[in-house]
Amino acid sequence: MTYRVIQWTTGVVAREAIAGIIGHPDLELVGAWVHSPDKDGRDVGELCGREPLGVTATRDAAALLALPADCVCHMPGRDWVEDPSRTLAGLLEILRAGKNVVNLWWPTLVYPRAESEEVYRRLQEACLEGGSSFCTVGMDPGYGTAGLALSALALSREVETVRMSQFMNNAHWEGPGITKFFGFGRPEVADTPMLQPGVTAGYHATTLHLLADALDVKIDEIVEDHRVIYADEAFDIASGHIPAGTISGVHYEVKAVAGGRDRIIVEHIERLREQDFAELEFKGDGYRAEVVGEPCVRLEMTLSSKPDFVGDGIAVASAMSVVNAIPRVCEAPPGVLSLFDLAPFPSRNSMIRRSGS
Known part of the structure; x- marks a missing residue:
């Protein structure tokens, strides 16, 4: 089964996530949300230094959430540090729209039950309302x-x-x-x-x-x-x-x-x-x-x-810990998840498969 994915931001780590999504046989990139006006309307491949992907970045969150997508790969940067209530509101909107979420930023949500009773309750209610699942991975916490x-x-x-x-x-x-x-x-x-x-x-x-x-x-x-x-x-x-x-x-x-x-x-x-x-x-x-x-x-x-790799391996590991979890999160029953709840999620983004060998 192919899961359709919306990438939420196109920063340094998010660009590695996009590379992982387009190379994963079970994932399809169908949209991307961006912060800045200068990125709005541009091809996501261009923003990532790649050939055009035929996917246009947008600042219109409502339009993205109206797409028939299965999952949002959520990497909005460190906004959660400055204003966690705003980040939470955005997450709740995505989950209520019926989109599963794999989250990297706001890493303390690696175990939402311990974050706070209110945050866990609101995430769980949004998941049940939208029929969606939520999980945070990353490297540490993660x-x-x-x-x-x-x-x-x-x-x-x-x-x-x-x-x-x-x-x-x-x-x-x-x-x-x-x-x-x-x-x-x-x-x-x-x-x-x-x-x-x-x-x-x-x-x-x-x-x-x-x-x-x-x-x-x-x-x-x-x-x-x-x-x-x-x-x-x-x-x-x-x-x-x-x-x-x-x-x-x-x-x-x-x-x-x-x-x-x-x-x-x-x-x-x-x-x-x-x-x-x-x-x-x-x-x-x-x-x-x-x-x-x-x-x-x-x-x-x-x-x-x-x-010969140009980039940061830590950024790739952080991104792929989330991308590789997407099929497991999409397959899970609605609700808030943690590493407790997921079976192992090995990479299927293989050079052997890509080379046709």
Whole structure:
């Protein structure tokens, strides 16, 4: 069966999603929503640096939702941070229109039951009204942390702790957003948005609750901790200059405490140089899930690209974690879903199939 897909925005990660959609044998791109007037009315292929696809981008959401489409691939950027109520209203409109939604942005919706009772209730009501399903994937929160940990838990008993880790080199990211977010190049953590009290806990709480429900563990409290390192010399990255003596790496943990012990932990290692945080023994970009139980399990997933690839492999992984889930979400009964509810969704976007071999 072919599922007709509307792509919601055409930014950096969304362009990788479009490539995945048009290369997937079970998906057909039928529309795209865009923010800016200069993109309105243009061919989606042109916007993505490709040959024309015969699909026109539009700012007219109502016209898109009137199309006979099966799913919306929802990637509206970081609007949810500034105005979550507006993002929620948009999602509810799409779901009530009978369109299934695979969501990347607003990543805490990876487990909507733990986001808030009101958000979960409104999403569930919209799904039932429209006969649609909703699921958020992504890498973290998402497949890189919770998905990997759930796989590790399939192999163990007498589980004591679960640790989920993301390792990311941010040196190649362009634009000021990443430096501002993690405080890179700043002299002290007081100017670092991500490390303000409650921010990391708020970002990862739903992941902790997802794993707690998997383990049937009641969380007593969630605590956060962090440390930073400072550049021993000045250097440049894609987004700017890092002066000596300023923040060049961040290691934070968010921990779910149960029975007086740290039972479930999410940690991030955000660095600008490969040699930083070498004691954590992880090379490159990727994820690690560790289960202390019987047996103890460690799963590691590294992400890289082929030498001739022009782009960002992390962006591709983020996009495809959503695109590959589309058939499963479309086939599911109406309602709010999580990684708990989906069977594995391997890629069918194959070079072998495309080459005709």
